[in-house]
Amino acid sequence: MQLRCGLAALLATLATPAVADCSVGVSTPGVMNLSASDAHVLTSAEGTASLLIVTNLSGLFGTTVTISNPRLDTYPGGFAAGSATVEETYSATWVLGSSSNSTFSSSPRSFGVPVAAIVTLVLNNRVTSPGGFKQGGYSTKTTISCS
């Protein structure tokens, strides 16, 4: 029972005034590095992006979190971005629940979250380029929608 009271207090603290039905915040942007084992792969395995999603009590039917297909956002000039494959895995946890998919995929994914949850979502991206990577900076972009 004490735990329930604690949880209720926590949620009450987090729930910003009446306007916050769902809030999405980026806690850690993530970093991609060239794979140590394969020069054709960029991976964020050691620098995953994490997000914090807060839903509150007014969402009676829960909340759907949709993870878009990831795309290559920045890359050096002359790099054949069209031949690169961008994929992603995710892991989401909240009190009394979780959702994850550890298979890399370039397709959108979604999962449902019950009423009043604080969700920690961790993304791990992978970019595969058959021709390898030119020297320069690369970054991916994933759209996270809370609806």
Place this chain on the structure above:
Amino acid sequence: MQLIPLLATACVLALAAPAAAQSLSPMHNAGPTPSDIKGFRLAIGNPYRTVMTFIVLPMDPKFRVLAADAAINFPEITLAPGSSRQVILTFRIDPARKERTIGVCVQPKNLASTVLPRVCGTYTGRRLGTGG
């Protein structure tokens, strides 16, 4: 007992202020209209610690493409930490149809991050006197 570590984790994460965030309320609504125009009042909030500029986009119900014949009176708003502002969504309902659902997404403007966080909702307008 397993809840305790989860709760502790949630507390720690909650205290770490995210770099960008937004909120939208309500996230779903529906209502009638006597004409072919329907409007909804929405609240956009910035619950975190930095000033944020948000873009408010009328979209299709799947949040994939921008919606035609739909507008937000303040499509770009800058909010102080912890503040909110109301905006008005208006959209046209085809006279040949009895209802239309519009999506609205709120997202940060010019966010340099690997993740683009969006909060989206759906709003349905029903034309009165169309048999149902």
